[in-house]
Amino acid sequence: MQSHGEKPNEYSFGSIVKMCASLALLLRGEQIHGCTVKTGFDLYVYVVNGVLDMYAKCKRIFEAEYIFRTMSGEKNNVTWTSMLTGYAKNGFAYKAIECFRDLRREGNESNHFTFPSVLTACGTVSARKVGVQVHGCIVKSGFIENIFVQSSLIAMYAKCRDMEAARVLLRGMDVDDEVSLNSMIVECVRQGLEDEALSLFGRMHERGLKIDEFTIPSVLNCFALSRREMNIACSVHCLMVKTGYGNYKLVNNALVDMYAKRGLMDSALKVFEEMIVKDVISWTALVTGNTHNGSYEEALKLFCDMRGEGISPDQIVTASVLSASAELTLLEFGKQVHGNYIKSGFPSSLSVDNSLVTMYTKCGSLEDANVVFNSMENRDLITWTALIVGYAKNGKAKDSLQSYNLMIGSGIKPDYITFIGLLFACSHAGLIEEAQHYFDSMRTVYGISPGPEHYACMIDLFGRSGDFVRVEELLIQMEVEPDATVWKAILAASRKHGNIENGERAAKTLMELEPNNAVPYVLLSNMYSAAGRQEEAANVRRLMKSRNISKEPGCSWVEGKGKVHSFMSEDRRHPRMVEIYSKVEEMMLLIKGVGYLPDMSFALQDLDKESKELGLAYHSEKLAVAFGLLAIPAGAPIRIIKNLRVCGDCHNAMKYISKVYLRHIILRDSNCFHHFRDGNCSCGDYW
Ligand SMILES: [Zn+2]
Ligand SMILES: [Zn+2]
Structure with missing residues (x-):
């Protein structure tokens, strides 16, 4: 048109810029904006509205805002609505709310476009109070019958965790609204209301309503996190395939994650292998699932495959694969993962740093663990506990106790596992007094009741010094049934001090608790033979043979x-x-x-x-x-x-x-x- 020498008017400018907005063509839009300025058409409100909307839709909210602020003519309803919607859609919720207030103050009317936008903003920042005020305006202005407005209200209340208000509105709707139902399901899952989510899902399915690609992952999450029956989950999977979501990445990622979290690794792998496009989330679900289920080698193998496909690991998968290397004590592998992570330029995260400290201590490399620990800006209970347990297991009792004191000094409270590390350190260094002090403080200061692991450390400590009276006292004191670790400690102490009576009792209890464990037989037999009671020693070995128990090969x-x-x-x-x-x-x-x-x-x-x-x-x-x-x-x-x-x-x-x-x-x-x-x-x- 321009090349034919014809001048565009405000309507042609308006419609062309509208087209750029709907297609998100920023460059073209900017050129047209330039033309309007040159030709003076930027004074027409119809054109300005179009330009503003174009910038907002192209995610250039500050340009849109500039035009909104500096426009010379009168702002009409469309101007306000475009600005408000632009703010809401680009994640500037507070600005959207402010814009809505200005709009009302200036005496503009709101409509079925403005209300949903401001309600979305309220939901995003959980501004329930503002949401309720908007609800009031909606009732007054007669828009409450509008289905867009209704479903936005429901979504707003659900996001603000006012499920009751959302339910009342949902019940009051004349028709089954797909948008409302979908958003209700997503919010129910987010708030742990899984039963309600599944029943709404069932209702949608029964009535043949369209379930969207965001709702299905939410529903699958219900099964990932709970002990719910898997056959329902499988029927959701079938439904998903039938309704054509079989190729949606979001949906498939949720499926892989669900199967992996439930330990059904074969199904997870099957879905994964059939996926055409896999991203880091798909791989992470599978790697983490394997680590979680104790298949550490498989986790490492998948991680390598993922790297081979050219996918950069993120923080979650890195933390998970570091845990797997720690369990397998693969220091070299763990170091490589660490090195690659640094190279990747991802900012460090607490979970990655914690996994690194744990991995290095579990691989016996305290120097590396310390380097990571000292480089950390934030440390939590897991970080400190990893270090305390790490020192303890590596024979550095003093450092373990010192770290504990530093942790307490930094205001972090210990938990059950921290005390296992601490008492382990004391028992290995023979620190009876310190151990007793920490053991007592568990209950009196931190309100943690000691478990079998803590008792085992204490019994180990007293047993080693030959104080079988204190061992007996502790046994009586235990609120929980002594488990195999406790009896193993008694057996080891009895053997050391040649206390056959206690040794016999511990060995016999252990034979019942762990019927396939050869250790109690071997130790008891050795104890008898050390005491010169060869016949009884032979009897124990015969018993072991008759029960078909063999020593686990070293x-x-x-x-x-x-x-x-x-x-x-x-x-x-x-x-x-x-x-x-x-x-x-x-x-x-x-x-x-x-x-x-x-x-x-x-x-x-x-x-x-x-x-x-x-x-x-x-x-x-x-x-x-x-x-x-x-x-x-x-x-x-x-x-x-x-x-x-x-x-x-x-x-x-x-x-x-x-x-x-x-x-x-x-x-x-x-x-x-x-x-x-x-x-x-x-x-x-x-x-
Ligand atoms: Zn040693
Ligand atoms: Zn040996």
Whole structure:
């Protein structure tokens, strides 16, 4: 038109700019705005309204505001409504509310466009009081019959958590309004009213109303978080496919999340694999689900696949995969995740930092844990507890207690788990008085009743010093039934002090509590034989055999050159087996030269002396350390993980090995960490 030399008038400007608004064509819109200024048409209210609306719809709210403020002509209803709606739709709720007030003050009429906009704003910021006033205006101005206005009112009340008002309005509606029902369902789920959400959902389904793509994820969340029956969830899934939502990413993400949270990993994986477009949320749901269900290897594998697809991990998936590495004690992997996270440029979050502190302490790397801890701006109970437990498990009782004091000093109150760490630290360092003090403060200061874990630490502490009277007192004092950890502590103490009477009782109770555990049989038999009661020792071993109970085989892992190598006792499967066995021979020779004596009480009985000694030498942790000496460069620590507690003989040998080979050996057994350095162990020979 312009190229034909014809001049556009205010109506053609108005309609063209309107088109730009509805198509969100900002650049074109700006050009036309320029033309209107040049031609003076920007004085016509019809044109200005169009330009204002164009900027608001293109998310340029400040430009819209500028035009609104500086316009020379009279603002009409449309001007006000465009500005108000612009504010509401762009998330400026308070400005929208203010705009509504100005509009009323200037004596303008509101209509079925202004009311819903201001109500949306009220809902966004939970301004119920303003919402009620708007409701009053609506009634007065006769717009209450309008269905848009009604459904906005319902959404406003629901978002302001006034469900009763929302319900009354919903019941009063003449027709079943899809918009209102959808928004009610979403809000019910958000507020934990799952039954109501599901019943509304059922009603919509029965009457054939259209359920939108935002409502289905909400409904699926009902099943993710509760113990509700899964067959209903599956029918929701079917319905979803039937109604054509099968390809919606939002919907599928919610499905993956629901199945994963309920532990149905196969179904989660199936939905996931059928998704055409996957984003970080889809992957996160699957990774987190695996971590949550204890499938840590699978979680790590998926995480690697996700990276392979070029998707950058977010904070949630990072925290989750760090937890999985911590459980598997994969320090190298955890470090890589940490490094990548820093590189990704994501701002750090409390949950990621907490997972990092936990991962490093669980992998026995307190230095790294400290670096993260010190870099944190905010710390919460989880952060401090991770550090307190971490120090305790790594044989650093003093640091553990010191961190506890610092935590209390910073105003954070301890919880059940904090006290497990604290008492564990005390029991391993033999700090009877401190332990008693903390144990008492649990109830008197913090109102936490001690659980079996806390009693086990206390019993362990008294039992180790041979104070069986106090052990008995504690047993009587317990409000909860003593569990296996408590009896294990008693058994270990009885063995140490040769207290056969208590040992028998603890062993027999343990045999009932954990019928497949070989430990009570082995320890009891050893106790009898140490006391010279060979026949009873043999009886226990026979009983163990007749009940088909066998010792869980000891297994040790060592991370070397990016691979995890595992060793069983007397294992001959490793490709470098010949080298490893000759290294063991060398080790034994060298440490014997500096005073190591094999402790036969840890060997299998019924063997002659020489076979016993050889058997000891090929325990899994000794094979692992020999491999470590061969494969891990000098100066780097050797990190070993063992499934059972380290045996006394290996523990002793490790001390000598650390001295002879000048190596830091870190051994995590089923109970705690042992840092062997220069002939000593961080556990102070108590574990
Ligand atoms: Zn051993
Ligand atoms: Zn130790």
